[in-house]
Amino acid sequence: MPKEQRRVLTQDEESELLGKHSACYVCLKTLEGYSPEEIQFDHIYNYADGHPQELSNFAPVHASKDPRKLNCHKAKGRKTPYEYREEYSGPHNSDNMLRYR
Ligand SMILES: [Zn+2]
Numbered sequence: 001m002p003k004e005q006r007r008v009l010t011q012d013e014e015s016e017l018l019g020k021h022s023a024c025y026v027c028l029k030t031l032e033g034y035s036p037e038e039i040q041f042d043h044i045y046n047y048a049d050g051h052p053q054e055l056s057n058f059a060p061v062h063a064s065k066d067p068r069k070l071n072c073h074k075a076k077g078r079k080t081p082y083e084y085r086e087e088y089s090g091p092h093n094s095d096n097m098l099r100y101r
Contacts, residue, residue, distance in 0.1 A: 007053040009041050017041060017058055025059035025081045026072035038064035040073040046080050 009017070014036070023030050031039060040063035045051035061081060062070035076084035 009055075009058065013055055013058075014041060016055065017060055021060050024062045024070065024072055026061045026076055026084055027070060028085075029062075029070065031060055031062070034062060034064060034069070038062065038066070038069065042073060042081055044081060 018031070018039075021031070025042065025044065039060045041058045042061045043051070043053070044057050044059050051057055059081065061072045061076075063073035064071050072081075072084075079087075
């Protein structure tokens, strides 16, 4: 079976996702103040594991090249946002986790 290409989102799809998610899927902090170039759309479940590349399987994450801003996309590496969040549960993040429960 040929390897499936990573899906590229259209502008419309990206704005739909931004309308649904107001926070980064990895750190759960707001995306406010981040320009479109500073946001990446990542798979919630890894498509390499056979998960569908539907729009519902994408979520925005911080990906700023500005060192003073967040780059969760780079920080999490190849993990899915969900896996990364499970590991990334230091005390500084607990307020955020509670709010989203
Ligand atoms: Zn983030």
